[in-house]
Amino acid sequence: MFSINKALGLLPNASEHGRAVDHLLEVCHWFMAVLFVGWTCYFFYTIFRFHKSRHPRADYHGVQSKASAHLEFSVVLIEAVLLLGFGLPLWGKRVTGDQFPDNAEAVRIHAVGEQFAWNFHYPGPDGVFGKQNTEFLSSSNPLGIDPKDPAAQDDIVTKNEMHLINGKPTVIDISSKDVIHSFSLQHMRMCQDAIPGSRIPMWFRPIRAGEYEIVCAQLCGAGHFAMRAVMKVETKVEFDAWMKEQSDLQHPKAAPAPAAAAAPPEPAK
Numbered sequence: 343m344f345s346i347n348k349a350l351g352l353l354p355n356a357s358e359h360g361r362a363v364d365h366l367l368e369v370c371h372w373f374m375a376v377l378f379v380g381w382t383c384y385f386f387y388t389i390f391r392f393h394k395s396r397h398p399r400a401d402y403h404g405v406q407s408k409a410s411a412h413l414e415f416s417v418v419l420i421e422a423v424l425l426l427g428f429g430l431p432l433w434g435k436r437v438t439g440d441q442f443p444d445n446a447e448a449v450r451i452h453a454v455g456e457q458f459a460w461n462f463h464y465p466g467p468d469g470v471f472g473k474q475n476t477e478f479l480s481s482s483n484p485l486g487i488d489p490k491d492p493a494a495q496d497d498i499v500t501k502n503e504m505h506l507i508n509g510k511p512t513v514i515d516i517s518s519k520d521v522i523h524s525f526s527l528q529h530m531r532m533c534q535d536a537i538p539g540s541r542i543p544m545w546f547r548p549i550r551a552g553e554y555e556i557v558c559a560q561l562c563g564a565g566h567f568a569m570r571a572v573m574k575v576e577t578k579v580e581f582d583a584w585m586k587e588q589s590d591l592q593h594p595k596a597a598p599a600p601a602a603a604a605a606p607p608e609p610a611k
């Protein structure tokens with residue numbers, strides 16, 4: 343069957359709940375198409391029906407029929423049902439506290455926007471995010487993680503690269519370091535503004551492995567167009583291997599002390 347979503351270039355869905363979002367979008371698009379055709383026909387009808395040659399003198403009483411009022415009311419009613427009955431509940435499932443998965447079974451990530459990049463913070467094997475403070479912010483510590491906090495010792499921070507486990511619920515807390523950005527995962531049918539001073543959680547379950555684009559959906563400055571990151575949905579084995587690689591890179595184990603150098607030979611007398 344012809345799909346308006348496809349004709350408009352909607353990206354393929356890669357999340358569990360995405361089908362419901364796509365279905366609602368398709369219904370809205372068909373509704374808009376019907377309205378567009380209906381109003382256009384009515385427009386041409388009025389041009390013809392009330393042309394000056396047919397009505398040389400203006401009629402100050404206007405249309406007496408109630409049909410247009412009923413039509414307008416029906417449109418408002420349908421829009422209210424779509425928004426309150428379908429749109430808001432779909433959104434609520436992604437952001438309401440009691441709908442969130444358990445910490446233990448979810449991949450948890452902090453996504454922090456800045457002009458013009460996305461930083462990702464993973465809690466590491468201990469599952470606890472290290473403390474953060476602006477006093478620790480530097481080019482090598484873009485999220486201001488407290489280097490002395492024990493929970494921070496295994497934390498992983500990446501720039502413009504986010505990895506997820508296919509089939510596992512993912513909870514992302516979104517914030518910003520400077521201006522308002524918007525964290526948009528179009529393949530996951532998720533989008534949330536990143537607001538300085540707020541940490542806003544959302545969750546979804548990726549169901550299709552692959553590499554997807556993350557974009558900023560809020561015009562945030564001159565480099566907005568370049569504020570893109572990559573999202574890799576992979577198996578648990580691949581995810582764990584990537585975590586280990588990042589951990590080795592970001593927390594290199596102390597190298598074993600070199601063997602004591604042999605005493606230099608006594609100079610010959």
Ligand SMILES: [Cu+2]
Nearest residue numbers: 523558562569
């Ligand atoms: Cu941005």
